[in-house]
Amino acid sequence: MTANDLDRLTAQIRACRLCAEEPRGRPLPHEPRPVVVASTRARILIAGQAPGTKVHATGIPFNDASGDRLRDWLGVPHEEFYDPANFAILPMGFCFPGQDAKGGDLPPRRECAPRWRRPLIDLMPQIELVLAIGLYSQGWHIGAGRGATLGETVMNWRTIYASNERPRVIPLPHPSWRNSGWLKKNPWFETELLPFLKSEIRHRLG
Structure with missing residues (x-):
């Protein structure tokens, strides 16, 4: 496994059209x-x-108010956050x-x-540390160890962190202003x- 392998896979992802061509359900609306x-x-x-x-408009992850709040939670400036030597960013849906009828974002595509x-x-x-943001990410990265609700899962962060040696996992709510x-x-x-959280981030950024 090399950097070239990862580059090839990333290129495939950026060319992906699975959700636009979904024949059985709701195709992507854009x-x-x-x-x-x-x-x-x-x-x-x-x-x-x-x-x-x-x-979606910019192609830059967390380039919005939620990203501002997340960077504040992590205690990192803009330039550190967007340095791929510091953070990998993989949403559950790329x-x-x-949006739904009320203007809220729909769940990540399946x-x-x-x-x-x-x-x-x-x-x-x-990867040594995973920040699992929101229900869908927590379901994938924590699995049976998550709580019945997002609040319960985040409240149990100490146990979740201690139960995963590598990578460690810290559950977080979505930084949305909602x-x-x-x-x-x-x-x-x-x-x-x-x-x-800030201490763990700083420890791994050096």
Whole structure:
């Protein structure tokens, strides 16, 4: 497994049209634009949900208000965040899935993770820490160890972190401003989890 292998796989992902050509269900409502940052050097994997409208338009992951909040949680500036030597960024769905009738983003497409996720993870054995953002990512990276709800899973972050030796996993809520109410109701997230998270990030960035 080499950097060339990862480059070839990433190129295949960026050319993917699985969800646009889905014959059995709901095809993607726009031209696919997979957004992924794979790396043979990064020790930290950000495992998110799926791109939103701004990320779809720019092709840059977390290039929106959610990204600003996430960078604040991690304690990293813009230039560190987008350095592939620092972070790999693999959402559960690589393309913007569209919106529902209320204007909210739809869940990540189901075609994406079964086709691409395991081969990508296998080509990045250097990953030491996974930030599992949101329900879909937590289901994949934590599995049976997650709680009945996202809040329960995030609240159990210490046990989840301790139970995975390599890579370690830290569950996080989505940094969307829609979750501001949850954050206010759970002050321990800011006072207990975020200091630990920042320390883990800094330790691995050097």
